[in-house]
Amino acid sequence: MRSGITRLVLIGAGPAHREVLARLTRHHPADLQVTLLxxxxxxxHEPLVPAVVAGRYTADACRVGLSGLLTLAHARWVPGRCLALDLEGRRVHAAPADGGxxxxxxxxxLSLDTAASTDREALEQRLPGAREQALARYPSEAFLxxxxxxxxxxxxxxLSIAVIGSGAAAIELVFAAAQRLRAEGLPGSIxxxxxxxxxxxxxxxxxxASRVRRELKRQRIHVLNERCTGITVEGVRLANGALLRCDVPLVAGDAQAPAWLRGTPLALAEGGQVRVNRFQxxxxxxxxxxxxxxxxxxxxAYPDAATTSARAxxxxxxxxxxxxxxQPLKPHWPAQRPLTRLSCGTERAIAAWGPLRAQGxxxxxxKDRAERRETAAPPPPAGETASTR
Incomplete structure (x- = not known):
């Protein structure tokens, strides 16, 4: 039988943790103490980062309504970052944001829903020179x-800009960068x-993918299907021995787990992520x-969808x-036909849902309206406001 206060610590303010806080605004047990680090x-809001890059919004206009959500959820916010986990002693070691x-x-x-990051040491080993010469897409706050x-x-x-990556993050970034430079830069940027x-x-x-290739061609964005071997002040070295001369290399590979996880006894996947079961x-x-x-x-079959969808x-x-x-836990099964919306700059996007396709x-x-709704804090429960709680 449970007795006393149960302490729940949420590390990271990702969308899943915001959903947890939203649930707590409706039902927060008196003996559950919630802390967000x-x-x-x-x-x-991550899906709006390309719109910020393209110049459609400022970063501040795309921030999620976190403070109000925490107030309504009766949760404490500790501004800072995780340094290490003591799982045996059940303690999180953290560095406060104020430098104290x-x-x-x-x-x-304990729950983890951290922002995507880049392991700079691993990146430097794979692409020598990247630490000094490249701009990494993650973490988003530093990039923006x-x-x-x-x-x-x-x-x-x-300018000559090279975006390194093949996934959605790299594709949306190169479209957004192209639109911004066409609007504000001098003619001739590549x-x-x-x-x-x-x-x-x-x-x-x-x-x-074919639609993406056609859109890249339509917007006169070059595509090179080459592996990168290093980055210098002159540009990006390729596996075929060539040098792609560029002023700004942007590394936009897959999102990575925080490096401090590797120092924990948690069972980890090859990429450093926490191995989770169907109950997360x-x-x-x-x-x-x-x-x-x-x-x-x-x-x-789709591990990324299994851990990052809204339903998660x-x-x-x-x-x-x-x-x-x-009580018994509930398994999480991602949607069999996930909705994909890929930004091609702020003026065009591609959508796919099962066999259905749309573009324009x-x-x-x-997409913009849907993502903007995610930045708003939920309304207080009926009959209450933040000031009365």
Whole structure:
């Protein structure tokens, strides 16, 4: 029988954790203490990052309504980042954002929904010179802080920009960068998508990938299906021995789990993510749950969809409360026909759902409206406001 206060610590302010907080605004047990450990300010909604790059919105206009959500959920926000986990002692070691002394956050239940990151050491080993010469797409906050410098450079002279990656993040980034430089930069800038040996849009259906290739050609964005071997001040070295000369190499490969996970006894996948079961629960530590870039599920044909879909957040909210109450957990099964919306700049987008396909300006407006709704804080429960709680 459970007694006393149960301490739930949420590391990261990702969409699944925001869904957990939204659930707590409707039902928050009195003996559940919830703490969110996440760096300030509130995160930019990830799907809107390309719109910020393209100049449609400012980063601040795309931040999620985190403070109000925490107030309504009766949860505490500790601004900072995780340094390490003591799973035996059930403590999170954290560095506060204000630079003060390190903190220890005790927990009974722990959940991870961290922002995507880039392992700079691993990147440097794979692409020598990247640490000094390349701009990484993740973490988003750092990237968006540096992107305006690239735009300033483009206003002074035409630039050659190489986006390295083959997935949706790289594709949306190169489209957004092209639109921004066409609008604000001097004429003559050149953009190249370097697939780094991967299949262009390989995670998407072949006919959708074909649409992407046609759109890249329509917007005069070059595509090179070459593996990268290093980065110098002159440009990107390719496996075929050539040098792609460019002013700004942007690395936009797959989102990665935080490096501090590798120092924990958690069962990890090859990429450093927490191995989770169908309940989004660590396969080695039952009190730990994980979703998003920090998690890897190997029992499903589409492991990324199994950990990052919107439905994953709803299931995580249910399972954390079920674990708290000692009730059975619910398995998470991703949608068999996930909806994909891929931005091709702010004026065009491609959508795919099962066998259905759509493309054009109206798809871009539909995607934009849907993503903007995600940045708004949920309304308080009926009869209550934040000021009365």
């Amino acid at each position: 996440a760096p300030p300010p509130a995160p930019v 002394a390190a903190l220890e956050l005790p927990f009974d239940l 802080g540096l992107w305006p410098r690239v735009v300033d450079m483009a206003r002074e002279r035409p 953009l190249t998508l370097l697939t780094d040996g991967g299949a262009l849009a390989g995670e998407l259906p072949p006919d959708v 629960q660590s396969t080695s530590h039952a009190q730990v749950f994980a979703v998003g870039p920090a998690a890897r599920r190997d029992d499903h 957040g709803a299931t995580l909210a249910h399972n954390l409360l079920a674990a708290f109450e000692g 300006a109206w798809v871009a407006r539909w």
